[in-house]
Amino acid sequence: MGKLRILKCGPITTIQDEGRFGYRKYGIPQSGAMDQEMMHAVIELLGNSSASPVIEFALAGLELEAIEDSTVAVLGADFAKNGVKQKSSFSALQAGDRLSVDPPRYVYAYLGIAGKLLCQMTMNSYSTLLSAKLGGLDGRSLRKGDFLQTESTSEVTALITEPSRNYGELLKLQMKAGPEWSVLRSEIETISFAIGRASNRTGISLEGPILKQIDFEMSSSSVIPGTIQLLPSGKLIVLMKDCQTTGGYPRIGQLMREDLSKLAQAKVGQKVRFTHLNA
Amino acid sequence: MGLRLLQFNNLNWTIFQLDERCILLQNDGDLSFDLLFQSTELVSRLLKDQLEDIVPSYQSIALFTSLGTQEIMMRLEGQIAEKDIIRKKQSTIRTIPICYEYGLDTDRIAQCNGLTVDSVIDLHVSGSYRALFPGFMPGFVYAEGLSANLICPRLETPRTQISAGSVGIGGNQTGIYGLDGPGGWNIIGRVPIPLFLPESRPPLHVLPGDKFEFYRISKEEFDQWES
Numbered sequence: 001m002g003k004l005r006i007l008k009c010g011p012i013t014t015i016q017d018e019g020r021f022g023y024r025k026y027g028i029p030q031s032g033a034m035d036q037e038m039m040h041a042v043i044e045l046l047g048n049s050s051a052s053p054v055i056e057f058a059l060a061g062l063e064l065e066a067i068e069d070s071t072v073a074v075l076g077a078d079f080a081k082n083g084v085k086q087k088s089s090f091s092a093l094q095a096g097d098r099l100s101v102d103p104p105r106y107v108y109a110y111l112g113i114a115g116k117l118l119c120q121m122t123m124n125s126y127s128t129l130l131s132a133k134l135g136g137l138d139g140r141s142l143r144k145g146d147f148l149q150t151e152s153t154s155e156v157t158a159l160i161t162e163p164s165r166n167y168g169e170l171l172k173l174q175m176k177a178g179p180e181w182s183v184l185r186s187e188i189e190t191i192s193f194a195i196g197r198a199s200n201r202t203g204i205s206l207e208g209p210i211l212k213q214i215d216f217e218m219s220s221s222s223v224i225p226g227t228i229q230l231l232p233s234g235k236l237i238v239l240m241k242d243c244q245t246t247g248g249y250p251r252i253g254q255l256m257r258e259d260l261s262k263l264a265q266a267k268v269g270q271k272v273r274f275t276h277l278n279a
Numbered sequence: 280m281g282l283r284l285l286q287f288n289n290l291n292w293t294i295f296q297l298d299e300r301c302i303l304l305q306n307d308g309d310l311s312f313d314l315l316f317q318s319t320e321l322v323s324r325l326l327k328d329q330l331e332d333i334v335p336s337y338q339s340i341a342l343f344t345s346l347g348t349q350e351i352m353m354r355l356e357g358q359i360a361e362k363d364i365i366r367k368k369q370s371t372i373r374t375i376p377i378c379y380e381y382g383l384d385t386d387r388i389a390q391c392n393g394l395t396v397d398s399v400i401d402l403h404v405s406g407s408y409r410a411l412f413p414g415f416m417p418g419f420v421y422a423e424g425l426s427a428n429l430i431c432p433r434l435e436t437p438r439t440q441i442s443a444g445s446v447g448i449g450g451n452q453t454g455i456y457g458l459d460g461p462g463g464w465n466i467i468g469r470v471p472i473p474l475f476l477p478e479s480r481p482p483l484h485v486l487p488g489d490k491f492e493f494y495r496i497s498k499e500e501f502d503q504w505e506s
Contacts, residue, residue, distance in 0.1 A: 024332045024343065026483050027413025027420070122477050132417035132458055134477055179295045179303060220414060222334045222341030224301055246336050246414045254298050 002070025002113050002150040004099070006142055010060025013143075015117070015136035017053045020125035024245045030225055031127035031135070032241050034108045034201060034264035037163045038075050042112040045073045045090055047154035053119055053126035055111040055142065061101040062111070066093035067147070075162045076109030076265075078102045090156055106165045106265035115150030129242060165265040171272045173259045175228060179221075180250035184230055185212035188252075188274050193236065195270045201242040204263060206272070210234035216250055223247040226255035228274075238263060283348060287355045288318045294348050297341070300331070302351055305339045312411060312423065313365070315340070316488040321360040326351075335487065336412055365488065373484075373491040377404070377446060377468045378501035384434070384465035388448060391431040402426045403467055404495050408453070410485045418443070418457020418475030420485055425453040429467075437463030444470045446493075457483070471496070471504035 016039065019032025033039035033056050043052050055062075061077060073090040079101040081091050093099060101111060119126050122134045133139030137146060170192065188211065196205035211234045223229070227239045229249040238255060239247070253274065255263065266272060285292040285304065295303040304322075306315075319335040322342060332343035342351065379385065379400045389399045408424035415421075425448065433449045438461065441447070445456045447464030456462060457475030470493075474484045485491055496504070 021343075022332045023482070024334045024341075025413075025487070026417075026481060027415075028417050028482070123482065129417070131460070132475070132477070134417075176298075179297070179305065219337035220412075221305075221336045221339045222297070222301070222303060224297065226298065244414065244416070245334055246412065251297075257298065 001068060001153055002066075002072075002115055003068040004064045004066055004070055004072070004093075004113065004148045006144055006146045006148065007063040007065055007098075008144055009062035009142055010057060010103075011141055012058040013060075013062060013141055014056055014128035014130070015053045015119050015126055015142070016056045016128065017126045018051055019241065020123050020127055020129070020135070023123045024222075027245050028123060028132070028134075029129060029242050029244060031125065031129045033110065033127075034241055035076070035110070035163075035165075035261040037258070037261045038108070038165075038265075039110050041160050041163060042073050042075050042110045045075075045157060045160040046071065046112050046114045047157050048112065048114065048116075052112070053117050053136075055148070056108055057101075057111070058104060058108050061103045063101070064099040064148070066095050066097045066099070069094050070150070071114035071156060072099060072111060073156075074101055074109065074111045076106060076165075077104050088158075089160070089162065090158065107267060108264060113148060113150045114154045114156065115152050118149045118151060131242070163261070165262070167262075167266065167270060169271060171262065171266055171270060173263060173272055173274050174256040174277055175253040175274045176256070176277050178228060178251035178253045180216065180218065180230075181252050183213050183216045183250040184252045185214060189276050192271045192273050195266045195268050195272065197268050199268065201240055203240050203243060204238045204266075206236040206238065208236070211236065213250070218248060218250060220246040220248040221251075223251060224254075226257065226260045227251050228253035228255060240264065283352060285352055285356060287358055288314070288321055288360050290314065290318065294351065296348055300343055300345060302342045302344065302346075302348060303339055304342065310338050312409070317360045317365050320364050321358060322355065325354050325358060336414075372407075373489055375470050375485070375491050375493050376472065376496045376500070376504070377470050377493040378496050378498055379403075379468040380498040381442075381445070381469035381501065382467045384431070385467055388429060388431045388465050388467060392428050394428065399429065399467070400495070402428055404493050406492070408491050408493075410487050410489045410491065412487055413483065415454070416456075416458060416460050418483070419454055420457065420474070420483065420487070421452060421454045422491075423453075425451060427451075431465045433463045434465065437461055441466065442469060444472070444474065446470065455485070469501070471501045
């Protein structure tokens, strides 16, 4: 049981879960938390079931007021209870307590509430897809005045550590060759790319030298989160959770799943390099 | 790169494992939509519950499954669809109301083709169409069947907001917008019925492979429909 009211939050604050599966045939993107590993850590910390929804936020932090006693957990951002900075990543709030959460340390941070969050399940998922107004709360971003309410309780299991998202100089990403790998005529394993500004839940753009490619006409075919597309401009884009179901650019690679969460947390300007697993 | 060859539904395919849950069947030839939909239906029947999702597109079929390529080859190799596998399932032709008074670019389409606005509408309403694939945005369905005399290049500057139900022409492609959103296609008319139904199963009014025809309604009928 818990109930909180949002006093303040940024424009990219959405309810997400593991994602929406089985609806690609209707053109519905997968969606789901960008950093699945961090989301699962929050869920586990709270003792919630693995398919539970959490609140994902980017760019800005949020302020909440407990309307009823509630247990919350936050990973990826620091937070304070009634102005006192908390060292633990979870906190038991009493009605009237205020929670101030800082902006994410990396790109995405996650807040969960113990119990079953009351929100919309659409097509078997709570994940919000803004472009189609699906899931979450009326398919939109959370905003001031929204209530976050949970039913039933769960047992906090503490001692969960936050997945490391400090990458240092270079983040290495493991990929396998994609179906159109042979279109690429540059040695991408030797190139450092930087995370571009045009990055969001749909895709992450990579800045680097113009890559060489052979002329290749392809018709649209299936793409999934982690698909690395080579654009006509010679730039790369890595598709992320809200990507479309099909695409018409050469798929030169596919990122390993565990590295997709890592890439999601790479800040603009972070240097990345690909390791090719099956050359 | 682990490419494997598969003989399935009298066609040659290469199998490509995109990731641990997604296997692509790629056809090397020039696959007709009839054969594509037939093959897609046959894969669905053969893999049943072990198929989490399936995405057909022009020359390929993506299977979402935990089965490995070896298992997929064993299940599919040499299988052939009955001729009427599709017809049994999709024999009906849907009729969809359309209001041409909401055509934002009918003049442009007429000019592109040296036709009058009336003959553009006549040509469009008398066509027979088939839904191909969802894509571009949730609820959007590409279709075939556009008359060669209605082809018109995309707008130079896409509109930031197109209403759900708008019927678009982009070059030789056509499709219906299931949701409000940006778009660069010429809008010839709008349908008053919701095509994207998130709470329904299936969530699309017109499914890939469905045949459909339009019938014309007036602006008054459209507005009544909406209310």
